[in-house]
Amino acid sequence: MLRxxxxxxxxxxxxxxxxxxxxxxxxxxxxxTQSSSDSQTQPLARSAEPIPGDAPRMSRQTRYQIIHDFExxxxxxxxxxxxxxxxxxxxxGALTPDGKDLQAILALYGPSIRPGDPAHISFIRIxxxxxxxxxxxxxxxxxxxxxxxxxxGAGGTPVPLSNDESVQNPHGSYLDIYFDxxxxxxxxxxxxxxxxxxxxxxxxxxxxAYLATVPPIVKKAIEEHRVLVGMNSExxxxxxxxxxxxxxxxxxxxxxxxxxxxxxxxxxxFVRIVGDEVVRVETMKVGGEKIVRTAKEVTLPKPDKEExxxxxxxxxxxxxxxxxxxxxxxxVPKPTQGTNPLPPMPPPDIPQPPGAPGPGEMVARxx
Numbered sequence: 001m002l003r004x005x006x007x008x009x010x011x012x013x014x015x016x017x018x019x020x021x022x023x024x025x026x027x028x029x030x031x032x033t034q035s036s037s038d039s040q041t042q043p044l045a046r047s048a049e050p051i052p053g054d055a056p057r058m059s060r061q062t063r064y065q066i067i068h069d070f071e072x073x074x075x076x077x078x079x080x081x082x083x084x085x086x087x088x089x090x091x092x093g094a095l096t097p098d099g100k101d102l103q104a105i106l107a108l109y110g111p112s113i114r115p116g117d118p119a120h121i122s123f124i125r126i127x128x129x130x131x132x133x134x135x136x137x138x139x140x141x142x143x144x145x146x147x148x149x150x151x152x153g154a155g156g157t158p159v160p161l162s163n164d165e166s167v168q169n170p171h172g173s174y175l176d177i178y179f180d181x182x183x184x185x186x187x188x189x190x191x192x193x194x195x196x197x198x199x200x201x202x203x204x205x206x207x208x209a210y211l212a213t214v215p216p217i218v219k220k221a222i223e224e225h226r227v228l229v230g231m232n233s234e235x236x237x238x239x240x241x242x243x244x245x246x247x248x249x250x251x252x253x254x255x256x257x258x259x260x261x262x263x264x265x266x267x268x269x270f271v272r273i274v275g276d277e278v279v280r281v282e283t284m285k286v287g288g289e290k291i292v293r294t295a296k297e298v299t300l301p302k303p304d305k306e307e308x309x310x311x312x313x314x315x316x317x318x319x320x321x322x323x324x325x326x327x328x329x330x331x332v333p334k335p336t337q338g339t340n341p342l343p344p345m346p347p348p349d350i351p352q353p354p355g356a357p358g359p360g361e362m363v364a365r366x367x
Contacts, residue, residue, distance in 0.1 A: 048189035055184035062185060063126050069188040070133070073121045076200040076209030077135075081113035082106050085139045087174035090198055099301075112136070112173040114234070116210025119199065122172070130178040131191075137172035175199070210238060217298055227271050230298040231278045236271060243271070 058066075079095060081088060082105045089096045097105060113119050113135060123134035175198055186194075192201045203209035211219045214235065221228050222239040231239070236259065243259035250256075256279070259271040265286055272280035277300075283291040 048187060048193055050193075051184055051186050051190055055186070058126065058183045058185050066126065066131075066188060066191060067124050070121055070191070071124050073201075075119050075121065076203040076206065077113045077115055077117050077119050077198070078196075078200050078209065078213050079198045080106060080111055080115060081119075081135065081173035081175075082109050083112040083171070083173065084109045087139065087176065088198065089176045089178060090195070091178040093197055095197060112171060115213040116206050116238075118206060126183055129180075129182055130176050131183060133175045133177075135173050135175060138174050139172050207238065215298065221298075227269065227278060227281050228297040229278050229281055229293055230296045230300060232276045232300060233273055233278075236273070236278060240269070240271075 079088060080102065082102070086097075086105050086109060119135045120137075121133055121135060122137050123132075125132040175195075177194060195201070200209045200212060203212070211222060214222070218228065218231065218235055221231075222235065225239055227236055227239055240259075240261050243261060244263075245260040247258040247260065248255070249258060254274060256272050256274045259273065260268065261271070262268040267286060268284045270280075270282040270284075271278055272282075279294065281293045285291070
């Protein structure tokens with residue numbers, strides 16, 4: 001009996017080894033998965049089939065489902081949204097305004113949502129030919145349900161229940177996605193694919209969403225925590241973080257900021273920023289070696305100078321200004337280019353009582 005048990009113990013490991021090898025040979029090879037950094041370099045894959053061209057109008061049930069799936073959802077922006085009532089429009093994958101037009105609006109009103117920033121879908125409305133998305137509250141704060149109720153007092157005078165009226169929301173923006181004839185029948189996954197150029201539903205954090213919006217060379221540098229000449233300040237923040245030290249200097253007529261990273265005995269990086277562009281990167285090595293880079297390593301699109309010159313023409317009529325009433329709105333003053341601005345009108349004559357002193361006369365008062 002003892003011999004039988006010993007023999008079985010000797011045979012059992014061998015059987016297990018052969019069984020495992022057989023199972024490994026029969027099982028399919030595991031799929032090779034890309035790392036997060038590799039997957040970000042590839043364009044985001046669409047998760048659903050495209051909408052057929054002969055799709056019917058969106059049904060009422062689908063409208064409810066779309067609103068239920070998307071409203072109150074947190075996404076990450078892949079575009080720059082302007083502040084105020086100027087939102088973005090998306091049709092056939094093309095975004096408007098873009099390029100110079102978008103830069104002019106951003107220079108006038110400022111950005112509301114930047115690429116990589118989280119955005120909250122606060123309201124959805126499905127119209128006949130487009131779907132409207134309010135982001136971060138939208139450009140206008142909407143009334144609560146109780147603000148639509150009106151109570152009349154004695155004599156029929158309305159008594160407001162709340163003084164909180166709908167006001168402008170400068171922090172929010174919106175996105176409208178347009179279709180050719182009408183809003184077709186689609187699934188939530190198909191709508192996410194259509195919104196992919198503007199909103200990222202797959203990013204897990206702000207950094208991952210931002211890296212999908214920059215050129216590949218900039219993305220690689222940010223992942224390696226390097227600064228390239230030609231980057232903007234936001235890219236530097238993503239690559240190196242906030243600078244522990246900042247120095248503002250002037251070289252001739254040019255003002256610049258020096259962002260300093262590191263302290264001896266470690267390597268120290270001096271990043272020089274003029275306006276919003278890195279123009280010089282100086283690295284002091286531990287051994288005393290000095291490396292200076294001034295040649296542009298990445299070129300980013302810039303707004304046209306002519307568009308910048310037209311910003312003043314696009315300003316709203318009630319925009320604040322430093323000019324005094326009566327001054328020329330183009331260039332004040334300009335004595336060599338034409339006539340000077342008209343002087344202010346004198347105050348109207350005010351009738352004085354009889355015996356009142358005239359201008360420049362002194363009145364002696366008895367004490």
